[in-house]
Amino acid sequence: MNAVRSPMAEAIAKHLFNRKIYFQSAGVRPGGELDPFAVKVLEEIGLDISRHRPRTFDDIEDSNFDLIVTLAPEAHHKALDLTRTQAMDVEYWPTQDPQLASGSREQILEAYRTVRDGLMRRIKDRLGWSPQAHD
Template sequence: MVQGEDRLPSSVLFACSMNAVRSPMAEGIMKMLFPFKVYVQSAGVHEGQTDGFAAAVMEEIGADISRHVPTTFEDLHDTSFDLIITLAPEAHHHALELAHTMDIDVEYWPTQDPTSEMGTREQRLAAYRRVRDQLTARIRQRFGWKPPASV
């Protein structure tokens, strides 16, 4: 698979508020698109609970996050990431504090929280799919992902 490996950091941390929806989705997408190329982890400012809707929409694209256990910044054993991508304002402020004392790049990707969507089950799942698809597009663009060559 030919990818923009010159644009790939060796390690990425995705962060959001609760590490239950957005950051685990981004972690799963990154691992799916760049398997064994980048060390990827996710964390939240607070510890949330595993979200079934997030797992369901990720399963639709072949990424299994059903066993994800929400983690906080404080739970991280290693904080020497090359890049932290934050998906929520609170996580961004926390990451900037961490990066202040270390040589870590921080990027803010404002991402809607799909848990705030009200309505039917399908309407709520549609909100999760929008977030998943936006994260997929952003990760592909940012890291220069290219589809595998056809044989």
């Protein structure tokens, strides 16, 4: 529902690439509200997603993407279906849903940090980020 993982990935990617590459996140289903734990763990690294409004694939106006990265199985199937007739690469990055975490507040936050840090690594690796190129 575009409320946790993909808004985190979008914010991280936009920050790393200083908006030199177009990034847009979307969910499969409408109705999600931005997750406060996602907001919190991004604030910890200086990113603000508090203004993010969840959107679906249907809400995206520009459909000219070179690469679509999906983070959940349902999103992956939807992306493959949408791109059957288009020349776009679709990659699936299995990403744990931190909303399934239980325990204390700190344990739950740690699950979100794990997702955040994993997305940061994957984005840097996949898109060839280096500090020197983005200063």
